[in-house]
Amino acid sequence: MLEESAKQLFATHCKAEHVRKAQQTGEIETLLNELVHAGFVDALVPEADGGAGLSLIDLAPVLFQAGAHAAPLPLGDTIVARTEPAVPSGSGAVAIAPGPLETTAKGRMLSNVPFGRVASYVIARSPADWHLLPLEEATVLASPSSGILGADLLWPHDAPNGLTVERQDWFRIGALMRAVEMAGAMGRLLEMTVAYAMEREQFGRAIAKQQAIQQQIGEMAEHCYAARISAELGLAGFTDPSASAIAKSRVSEAAVRVGAIAHAVHGAIGITEEHDLQLYTRRLVEARIAYGGESYWNRELGQALLNTTDSSMEFVLSVSARKKMPIDL
Amino acid sequence: MGFSAEFSRKMAEKGWLGLSIEKQYGGQEAGFFRRYVIVEELLAAGAPVSAHWIADRQSGPLIQRYGSEEQKQRYLPGICAGQSFFCIGMSEPNAGSDLASVRSRAEKTVGGWLLNGQKIWTTNATRSHYMIALVRTSGSAADRHQGLSQFVIDLSAPGVEIREIKDLNGDAHFSEVFFKDVFLPDDTLIGDEGAGWEQVTAELAFERSGPERILSSIVVLEGWLNWLRATPQSHDEKLGRAIAHLATLRELSISVTARLAAGESPIVQAAIVKDLGTSFEQELPVMIADALTADPRLQPPRSLMETTVFVAGAAPSYSLRGGTREILRGMIARGLGLR
Ligand SMILES: Cc1cc2nc3c(=O)[nH]c(=O)nc-3n(C[C@H](O)[C@H](O)[C@H](O)COP(=O)(O)OP(=O)(O)OC[C@H]3O[C@@H](n4cnc5c(N)ncnc54)[C@H](O)[C@@H]3O)c2cc1C
Secondary structure, eight states, X not given: OHHHHHHHHHHHHSOHHHHHHHHHHXXXXXXXXXHHHTTOXXXXXXXXXXXXXXXXXXXXXXXXXXXXXXXXXXXXXXXXXXXXXXXXXXXXXXXXXXXOOEEETTEEEEEEETTTTTOSEEEEEOXXXXXXXXXXXXXXXXXXXXXXXXXXXXXXXXXXXXEEXXXXXXXXXXXXHHHHHHHHHHHHHHHHHHHHHHHOXXXXXXXXXXXXXXXXXXXXXXXXXXXXXXXXXXXXXXXXXXXXXXXXXXXXXXXXXXXXXXXXXXXXXXXXXXXXXHHHHHHHHHHHHTTOOHHHHHHHHHHHHHTSOOOHHHHXXXXXXXXXXXXXX | OOOOHHHHHHHHHTTOSSTTSOGGGTOOOOOHHHXXXXXXXXXXXXXXXXXXXXXXXXXXXXXXHHXXXXXXXXXXXXXXXXXXXXXXXXXXXXXXXXXXXXXXXEEEETTEEEEEEEEEEEEXXXXXXXXXXXXXXXXXXXXXXXXXXXXXXETTSTTEXXXXXXXXXXXXXXXXXXXXXXEEEGGGEESSTTOHHHHHHHHHHHHHHSGGXXXXXXXXXXXXXXXXXXXXXXXXXXXXHHHHHHHHHHHHHHHHHHHHHTTOOOXXXXXXXXXXXXXXXXXXXXXXXXXXXXXTTSOOOHHHHHHHHHXXXXXXXXXXXXXXXXXHHHHHHHHTTOO
C-alpha cells in the first residue's frame, strides 16, 4: 500500500527531469508539498498531533523509493526532525549538519551540509547541544564536496542561536538515512543495468549473453540485496547506535562495488551528463562518505563490541533482537 | 564440523531434531525458525553436529515433501531420533558443476531398479546409513534435466563400495561411492520418476541458505575477539567490519528461511546468501591470520593460531561445496532474466 503510493508519487513528481532541475536551482517545493500531502513527512508524528503515528521501519518502502528516484531532499532526516517540538509544522526540508557550528571572521558557519541547498532548516551542534537553525537569514554557498545539493551555510554574527532540539544523536541519524537512500538507489541501478545489458548489442548479440557480464551483475545483485536488508536492520533498530553503524558500514561498502559494476556494464554512455545513470552513482559516491564512511562506523562497531562481554554472535543477536522474526517463533 | 553419533542422539532426546517434521513422523512440527535458532547456537558453539546434519537439514524435509506415506513412515522417525544419518549423492567424477550430466544409471528390473555408476565427494558416506542419490532413469546425458530421478539408497546393500578420500588437512570427511548392480526396490524412488532435477533444485535451496553458510569460520572470530579483549590492540575497525557483515548475513539468511517456511523455493535468494556468506567465511580467516601476526612482539594463543591456520586451509572449499561461486552467480543472472 505505502510502497505503491510512494512509487506513484515519486514516478510522477520525482522524474529524472525534476531531479536535474532541483540540482540546478535548489527548487523542491512541488515534490515536498506532495510528500506532505501524502502524509509521509509527518508519518512519525503521533495521530493525536495530526500525524500518522507510524514507526520508522513502517516507512522503509517510502524511504527506499526516495532513494530509487534520487529524491533531491533529505526525506528521512526531515521525517525524524518533524517529531521534534522545536520544528514547526510546514517547516520545509530539514538537513543535518555533520560538523559543529563555528565562528569565523565572516560570521557563524556550518560547513559541508548535505542537502544544505534545498533545506529550510538545519539541525546542528553548537557547541554541546543540538539546535534548530532557520536558513532564512543564512547565506547558502554551494559546497560540491558534500554533494551536488550540499552547501556551506553562513549566518551573521548576531543571528539568534535557534531552539534546542531533544534528540542528541543527529550525526548517526544522518548516517542511517544516507544508508537507506543508497540502498534505494542501488535497487534502481540494478534495474537499469539489467535492462541496459539486455538491450545493448556487441559482437552480434546482447552483452547480457556474455558470461563475464552475467557474473558481474550477479555479484551486483548480491550487494544490492545485502544493502537493502542491512538498511532495514538499521531502520528497525532505529534507537540502537550499533544497528545504524551496521547499516552505514555495510551499505557504504556495497555502494562501491555496485557503482563500479553499474558503470562497467554501461560503458562510455554511462559517463555522460545526459545519461541518468550518474544521477544515482554520484549520489552513492556522496552518501557513502557523508556522516562517516565505512572505516568510521566499523571502528564504532568494533569498540561497541569490545566494550561488552558478548561473543560476536551474542552481540549480533542483541542488535537484531529489535527486529521481529518474519514469522513468530 | 565434528561428528558424534552420541551427540546427535542426545539432541534428539532433547527434541532438537526434526523440528520442521510433522509430529506423526516423530518430528516436532515447530517450524523452520525454531530450527534456525537452535542450529545457530550449535554452530556458534562449535558443537559436533555433522552426523545428523544433512538428514535434519535437507533429506528429512525432502522426504516429507516428496515421499510417499510409506516412505515418510519408514525414514522420518529415524531421522528425528538421531539414528538415521544421510549423505548427498549428487556429484560424480564428470558431473561437478554440470550436475545434469550425471551418468550413474538405474535400469528397471522386476520389483525395482538396478543401479550402476559412481558418486564422489560424498560427505560422511562411510558414516551414513542412507544416501539420497540423483541418477539417470531414462534417456541419456544429452537429455539434461529430463530422465533424472532420486532414490534413497541403503548404503549397506550389496554392491555398494565406499572409499574414503583424505582432504588437505588430512581429514577423511568425504568419499567415493561405487555402485555395482545395486538393487533398489521400487519403493525407494522418491517423488516421481523423471522429476529428480526439480526435486534436487528445491533441495539445494535448503542446502544453500542456512546459518552454516555464514558461520563456518565463526570460531576463529570468537577466539580472536577473546584475545583482543585480553590483549588490547588497534583492530577495532576490522572487528567492526566483520560484525557488520555477520549481522547483515544473518538477516539475509533469516529472510530466506521465511520463504522456505512459507513453502516457496527461493532458489535465487538462497544462491545470494550462499555466495555472500561463503565469501565472508573465506575472508575471516585471511583477515584474522594477518591481524594475529600484525605485531610480532605479541604472542597469540597457540590454539587460536592452530584453528586459524586450519580454517584458512579449508576455506577454499566453502565456495565449492553446494555449488561454486560462478555457478551461483550464473543462477542469479538467470533469475534476473539475463540468460
Ligand atoms: C568439502 C566438500 C564437500 C562436498 N560434499 C559433497 C557431498 O556431500 N555430495 C555431493 O554430491 N557433492 C559434494 N561436494 C562436491 C561439490 O558439490 C562440487 O565440488 C561442486 O559442485 C563443483 O564441482 P567440481 O568440484 O567438479 O568443480 P568443476 O565443476 O569442475 O568446476 C571447476 C571450476 O570451473 C568453474 N566452472 C564450471 N562450470 C562453469 C561454467 N559453466 N561457467 C563458469 N565457470 C564454471 C567452477 O566454478 C570452478 O571454479 C563436496 C565438495 C567439497 C569441496
